[in-house]
Amino acid sequence: xxxxxxxxxxxxxxxxxxxxxxxxxxxxxxxxxxxxxxxxxxxxxxxxxxxxxxxxxxxxxxxxxxxxxxxxxxxxxxxxxxxxxxxxxxxxxxxxxxxxxxxxxxxxxxxxxxxxxxxxxxxxxxxxxxxxxxxxxxxxxxxxxxxxxxxxxxxxxx
Numbered sequence: 001x002x003x004x005x006x007x008x009x010x011x012x013x014x015x016x017x018x019x020x021x022x023x024x025x026x027x028x029x030x031x032x033x034x035x036x037x038x039x040x041x042x043x044x045x046x047x048x049x050x051x052x053x054x055x056x057x058x059x060x061x062x063x064x065x066x067x068x069x070x071x072x073x074x075x076x077x078x079x080x081x082x083x084x085x086x087x088x089x090x091x092x093x094x095x096x097x098x099x100x101x102x103x104x105x106x107x108x109x110x111x112x113x114x115x116x117x118x119x120x121x122x123x124x125x126x127x128x129x130x131x132x133x134x135x136x137x138x139x140x141x142x143x144x145x146x147x148x149x150x151x152x153x154x155x156x157x158x
Contacts, residue, residue, distance in 0.1 A: 012140040017148070020141045027134040034127040041120040048116060052109035058085045059102050 012020065057063070064085045069077040088105045089097050100108060 012136060017144050020137055024137045027130055030130045031134060034123055034130060038123045038127060041116055041123060045116045045120060048109055048112045052113060055105040055109060
């Protein structure tokens, strides 16, 4: 048995209409999942870009000593003063935070932006492949249905 299996090619013209319908339903679900994943990745990408821009803005010293609003919840803020704009506490996921200086913060968010962008491109590529395959299945179904109807008409005339 080979370690890597080769992808099998299926001739859509050989499949009966019920199997084409099942394949279309499966592809619809996959397209929906990939669309949802792409949308989530876009949101994450935007958040990392915003964080990157904020860290870059902190690099000029005009913000030190300025009054800011500190978020306590999504809808509650308290006033505060920015004492040290060169030291960051970065959320690295699942409740963990890391101390970083401005340079490390910029590098961290640049890596994250690039990584999420790469993942988004992969998901979008898969989405297009699934969508194109779905279109081919729909076209094959239409041809088969038209052939079936034409056969019924010619059978009814005879």
